[in-house]
Amino acid sequence: MNMKLHLALLGALLLTGCQALQQDSDKNNLGSTVNVMSNYRSHATSALDRSESSHPYMWDRIADEMQLTMPNDPDVIAYRDWYIKHPKYLRTVTERAAPFLHLITEEIDKRQMPMELVLLPIVESAYNPNARSHGNAVGLWQFLSASGKRYGLKQDYWYDGRRDVVASTHAALDYLAQLNAYFDGDWLNAVAAYNAGEGRIQNAIKANRAQGKATDFFSLNLPRQTMEYVPRLMALADVIKNAKKYGIDLPKVPNRPSVRLIDTNGQIDLRTAAEQAGMSLPALKRLNPGFNRNTTSPQGPDHLLVPIGVADELELALADMAPQKRMRNDSERVALAKNDDAAKSGSSVSISVHHKVKRGDTLWTIASSYGVSEKQLMQWNKLTKKKLKAGQVLLVNAPVSKASGKASKLSVAKAAKSRRYEVRRGDSLSSIAEKFQITINDLMRWNSLDHNRLKPGQTLTVRLNDSGV
Structure with a gap:
């Protein structure tokens, strides 16, 4: 050679x-x-x-x-x-x-x-x-x-x-x-x-x-x-x-996570996500180069890689965001594969959401609640039978007006399980954890804290359990 x-x-x-x-x-x-x-x-x-x-x-x-x-x-x-x-x-x-x-x-x-x-x-x-x-x-x-x-x-x-x-x-x-x-x-x-x-x-x-x-x-x-x-x-x-042996000073990248994958809870415009995270659009796209457009796909994946310091708060914000605020323009809100039934329904603007099947749900009840047809649900999810299982997740390309109502109920449910707490003078991680019956480790993880120092006026995310403690 x-x-x-x-x-x-x-x-x-x-x-x-x-x-x-x-x-x-x-x-x-x-x-x-x-x-x-x-x-x-x-x-x-x-x-x-x-x-x-x-x-x-x-x-x-x-x-x-x-x-x-x-x-x-x-x-x-x-x-x-x-x-x-x-x-x-x-x-x-x-x-x-x-x-x-x-x-x-x-x-x-x-x-x-x-x-x-x-x-x-x-x-x-x-x-x-x-x-x-x-x-x-x-x-x-x-x-x-x-x-x-x-x-x-x-x-x-x-x-x-x-x-x-x-x-x-x-x-x-x-x-x-x-x-x-x-x-x-x-x-x-x-x-x-x-x-x-x-x-x-x-x-x-x-x-x-x-x-x-x-x-x-x-x-x-x-x-x-x-x-x-x-x-x-x-x-x-x-x-x-052998960097030292060869006289090379390697750049010092801290040995700790700097980014985290979050759930977007459905399709989201990257500009909206960037604003919620306090980032520029180019910065968010550098972490998520897999997306070809300025929006995530209506068919998934429903995730974003974001700086760890904003991950929990952004995930909560996207979970609670009304569907009509998630997308910026109609052309990117419309699902990629519109079928004939969708065109006939007149729902020219729709948004992709994911519905988790609960006990007692049927294709008819789910389709009715979103203003779509059973046939559409079966086509979008490649179903050959109408039988559903509890816990199964279905893709729904729902008209915005229908999706909004479902999302608002979801927001209320999520809001009941999380809240923001403003730190007061004399507060400590242990006293806040005891107040809400949570662990210090969870409190630090939810807020991306790597130390135990708090300042009055600082806002913390607190996730409550299902009993609403």
Whole structure:
């Protein structure tokens, strides 16, 4: 390999990420993941409850948890030297990664996967969620369209899950875990297969076996891009793990959650959500690049990634917001797939809401309460039978006037379970917790507090139990 030539081109390549060689047929062979958001909220909550680990900064924690053996390979050394000579590049990707670094690290940690994988988006996209390769691979983890769909990443007019940081991270780690199992625990071959497709790696392994050669990554005959891909990852790992040794001062990203996923309770205009959160629209969209428009999708997902300091208050505000205030203009309020019945009903403006089926509900009672037909409900939810189960959630594209009435009842119910409390002189976390029969930990979590100092006039969110204590 002519390393001088490759390294001369590396600067531009690194800033844009690499073009994935993943083959869709290979990904299809390994199956798919359906629930890309599984367990995120509960895991994020547990992260909030935990104090910082022994490492106050993310790169220190990541370096300490790395597992893979560093190969003594000339390509790894060459790329390592490039990173050492270009510390500005590491600062740039750290700035991009900062909002997401903790949540991706937590997910890798939860799955007990090598912490080196948190560096893979640097190789793939330079931690740019909007990156698109020449081969049309998209997002932090550079999924192609077909392979993204196979791994549960929805793509439509409103939303592209390949750019959704949380969803694509779940999909990428699911795929990497499957690749690792496929290659009998060899992580370097698994990472190579993430780039080139497992079929190509498996064929190279078979060819080496037939010739009596070793089958580790560095012994395989693979495309040039893949032969550079793994060394770049390992070079990054070496630099991060030995930053002091190489004289590199890595940016200090605190080892604690900075963002949280919240429930939007249905479709919401991003401008409205940004105003409620006290953020600019561009800032909110940078955290939620999966949405193609200035609104979430009427078909879901119904979530937003927001700064942790505004998460609880924004979630409550969106839960209590009247449907007619959620959207800015008619064209984006109308559901994407209007059917003939909806057109005949004359409801030119509708909003997507989710109805949780209660005991005694029928399609007819639900349809009547929202001013739609049973046939519409069945079409929107792809139902073949009219039988419903308590707890089932139905999508309803309801006329705004009907949706408003349902939402107002929901708001009253939610308001009865939460309130705002203004701190008075002499109040403490323990006295407020005792007053409302709640725990101090809950009070701190609801208000994103990392200390026990309160000021008179400060407003706290208090969530009450069902008995209305």
